[in-house]
Amino acid sequence: xxxxxxxxxxxxxxxxxxxxxxxxxxxxxxxxxxxxxxxxxxxxxxxxxxxxxxxxxxxxxxxxxxxxxxxxxxxxx
Amino acid sequence: xxxxxxxxxxxxxxxxxxxxxxxxxxxxxxxxxxxxxxxxxxxxxxxxxxxxxxxxxxxxxxxxxxxxxxxxxxxxxxxxxxxxxxxxxxxxxxxxxxxxxxxxxxxxxxxxxxxxxxxxxxxxxxxxxxxxxxxxxxxxxxxxxxxxxxxxxxxxxxxxxxxxxxxxxxxxxxxxxxxxxxxxxxxxxxxxxxxxxxxxxxxxxxxxxxxxxxxxxxxxxxxxxxxxxxxxxxxxxxxxxxxxxxxxxxxxxxxxxxxxxxxxxxxxxxxxxxxxxxxxxxxxxxxxxxxxxxxxxxxxxxxxxxxxxxxxxxxxxxxxxxxxxxxxxxxxxxxxxxxxxxxxxxxxxxxxxxxxxxxxxxxxxxxxxxxxxxxxxxxxxxxxxxxxxxxxxxxxxxxxxxxxxxxxxxxxxxxxxxxxxxxxxxxxxxxxxxxxxxxxxxxxxxxxxxxxxxxxxxxxxxxxxxxxxxxxxxxxxxxxxxxxxxxxxxxxxxxxxxxxxxxxxxxxxxxxxxxxxxxxxxxxxxxxxxxxxxxxxxxxxxxxxxxxxxxxxxxxxxxxxxxxxxxxxxxxxxxxxxxxxxxxxxxxxxxxxxxxxxxxxxxxxxxxxxxxxxxxxxxxxx
Numbered sequence: 012x013x014x015x016x017x018x019x020x021x022x023x024x025x026x027x028x029x030x031x032x033x034x035x036x037x038x039x040x041x042x043x044x045x046x047x048x049x050x051x052x053x054x055x056x057x058x059x060x061x062x063x064x065x066x067x068x069x070x071x072x073x074x075x076x077x078x079x080x081x082x083x084x085x086x087x088x
Numbered sequence: 089x090x091x092x093x094x095x096x097x098x099x100x101x102x103x104x105x106x107x108x109x110x111x112x113x114x115x116x117x118x119x120x121x122x123x124x125x126x127x128x129x130x131x132x133x134x135x136x137x138x139x140x141x142x143x144x145x146x147x148x149x150x151x152x153x154x155x156x157x158x159x160x161x162x163x164x165x166x167x168x169x170x171x172x173x174x175x176x177x178x179x180x181x182x183x184x185x186x187x188x189x190x191x192x193x194x195x196x197x198x199x200x201x202x203x204x205x206x207x208x209x210x211x212x213x214x215x216x217x218x219x220x221x222x223x224x225x226x227x228x229x230x231x232x233x234x235x236x237x238x239x240x241x242x243x244x245x246x247x248x249x250x251x252x253x254x255x256x257x258x259x260x261x262x263x264x265x266x267x268x269x270x271x272x273x274x275x276x277x278x279x280x281x282x283x284x285x286x287x288x289x290x291x292x293x294x295x296x297x298x299x300x301x302x303x304x305x306x307x308x309x310x311x312x313x314x315x316x317x318x319x320x321x322x323x324x325x326x327x328x329x330x331x332x333x334x335x336x337x338x339x340x341x342x343x344x345x346x347x348x349x350x351x352x353x354x355x356x357x358x359x360x361x362x363x364x365x366x367x368x369x370x371x372x373x374x375x376x377x378x379x380x381x382x383x384x385x386x387x388x389x390x391x392x393x394x395x396x397x398x399x400x401x402x403x404x405x406x407x408x409x410x411x412x413x414x415x416x417x418x419x420x421x422x423x424x425x426x427x428x429x430x431x432x433x434x435x436x437x438x439x440x441x442x443x444x445x446x447x448x449x450x451x452x453x454x455x456x457x458x459x460x461x462x463x464x465x466x467x468x469x470x471x472x473x474x475x476x477x478x479x480x481x482x483x484x485x486x487x488x489x490x491x492x493x494x495x496x497x498x499x500x501x502x503x504x505x506x507x508x509x510x511x512x513x514x515x516x517x518x519x520x521x522x523x524x525x526x527x528x529x530x531x532x533x534x535x536x537x538x539x540x541x542x543x544x545x546x547x548x549x550x551x552x553x554x555x556x557x558x559x560x561x562x563x564x565x566x567x568x569x570x571x572x573x574x575x576x577x578x579x580x581x582x583x584x585x586x587x588x589x590x591x592x593x594x595x596x597x598x599x600x601x602x603x604x605x606x607x608x609x610x611x612x613x614x615x616x617x618x619x620x621x622x623x624x625x626x627x628x629x630x631x632x633x634x635x636x637x638x639x640x641x642x643x644x645x646x647x648x649x650x651x652x653x654x655x656x657x658x659x660x661x662x663x664x665x666x667x668x669x670x671x672x673x674x675x676x677x678x679x680x681x682x683x684x685x686x687x688x689x690x691x692x693x694x695x696x697x698x699x700x701x702x703x704x705x706x707x708x709x710x
Contacts, residue, residue, distance in 0.1 A: 021189045021193055022192075023192050023361075026146065026152075026154050026155070026323070026327065029151045029153070030145065030149055030153060033150055033151055051196070051364045051368040052368075053196065074091065075145065076145045077094040077138070079094075
């Protein structure tokens with residue numbers, strides 16, 4: 012199990028959070044309860060199974076929604 | 089294609105604006121209706137594309153977002169051939185988003201600046217004795233590092249050689265440089281302004297004080313207050329509700345223009361952004377000024393505090409007590425002082441340190457059967473003698489007779505504001521020491537500022553004797569003073585005040601008083617880097633700087649009031665817009681979008697004022 016903190020360029024609209032939350036929750040290998048989109052810090056925190064999904068796939072799902080990813084930090088949960 | 093459009097969003101906004109301007113120019117200057125219409129059609133399609141894609145993405149993940157509302161409104165306007173409205177609304181929406189991003193990033197910058205102050209490299213001594221530049225991650229505890237003028241100290245460490253002045257603003261918020269020589273402690277993230285020093289790394293990476301501060305500030309940013317969680321839940325249902333309302337109005341009134349205007353006016357932007365923006369700016373200001381506020385809920389609670397309870401030693405006083413008065417009873421002074429010093433060496437109590445410092449060089453003996461009496465002192469055996477060192481209560485417990493002379497001395501010492509240390513050998517009193525601590529400079533003025541900020545009760549609770557705490561209370565103008573308090577007594581007293589309806593903050597050094605820090609509505613630690621202080625408390629005053637306390641209270645009051653202002657602006661704007669659409673002729677989609685975007689910017693700019701908050705006299709922003 013891995014824990015990722017994904018730093019986004021910016022989160023400026025409130026519905027961005029819902030969009031990202033729903034999109035990330037819908038991916039395979041994600042623990043749905045762990046998805047936390049933080050408006051104040053423009054960050055997404057998520058626990059994921061690295062054998063089922065790569066951090067790059069999570070980043071891509073977020074970028075596809077129109078939110079550029081600045082950097083990601085992954086560590087063991 | 090989709091990501092290309094997202095990347096070029098700002099250019100699309102600019103082109104959309106130029107097309108609108110050229111349309112207006114064609115209309116007013118050239119009087120060319122075809123050019124006018126086509127400019128607005130192209131601007132609508134061009135500007136609408138990124139919004140429509142975002143709307144599509146939102147619907148794909150089952151979210152009815154603002155983009156969905158705006159896209160439906162723009163398509164509606166386009167279908168009824170109101171191209172001016174569709175073009176202007178898309179442009180204003182894109183331009184508004186651009187400005188929101190810029191200003192929000194600025195608001196978050198206080199915290200970003202702090203994290204960017206983290207050192208990245210260090211000059212580490214290698215096996216050949218030479219210093220080489222390495223990544224800070226490659227530094228381990230015990231490594232020897234060289235810090236040159238102008239460089240950042242990469243770790244928490246101790247100066248081995250050299251001297252210089254260090255700017256510790258990143259830790260304490262205080263930018264006056266502090267002199268450092270051999271054996272001084274230095275902190276990661278601070279800057280050596282002059283001189284060159286060699287240091288030994290004591291704590292590295294996330295274990296440094298600076299690392300912990302960053303972690304705490306980031307966690308504070310992440311936390312949500314009850315109000316924020318409510319607004320999040322509210323917005324989840326609010327946007328779909330606006331869509332349904334608009335559909336119903338469209339169906340019943342058959343007025344598509346009115347229906348799509350409602351869609352635009354109902355966007356909840358300012359309401360949802362207002363509260364977090366105030367919080368993040370408040371936390372950012374605190375982080376810059378040596379005040380760690382652990383989250384939005386703390387801001388809310390602290391702003392309502394009406395009673396502040398202080399621990400005495402290390403909080404109201406500097407925490408460096410010294411022996412001020414001493415009386416011996418009987419002969420063999422040197423021998424008794426030797427026993428006393430041997431016993432006190434077993435303790436890490438601040439009073440024991442003062443006693444040892446005063447005695448200086450002496451012969452230490454082996455101490456056996458040491459027993460620590462909670463709230464009393466220590467009893468131990470030295471060279472076969474039973475030595476009791478502690479307060480009057482301990483002497484009573486040990487059945488040590490205190491004759492009238494001694495009682496007079498005790499009374500006098502207490503009246504002079506001394507903490508008492510009595511020493512008995514085999515049940516006979518031999519020494520009475522009076523130990524005094526200095527009141528922190530400036531505390532009196534800081535306490536007056538707290539009163540001006542609306543704190544009604546200022547209380548000191550101390551394990552010290554009543555005479556000493558009364559003296560401190562008189563000198564500082566506190567409302568209550570209670571001595572002879574054990575940690576559990578302090579927390580019971582806090583519980584009692586809370587039961588009486590007071591909202592209580594407890595200020596302590598966090599070592600003995602973690603129960604009180606945890607129990608109070610707001611626990612405030614004088615954080616000189618101790619783990620317990622930082623972990624248990626809600627607010628940390630870095631470097632134990634008492635003057636940060638009024639700033640912290642003023643800041644939380646301003647932040648709480650700023651949040652209310654933002655909610656008022658947001659709700660007020662929606663109500664005015666809805667009233668205008670129903671009862672006036674002048675409201676349309678474009679004006680609605682303009683006012684909507686302006687209200688979002690207004691709440692962000694209002695929140696940003698907190699970044700410049702300084703306490704001046706009374707609670708006010710500058």
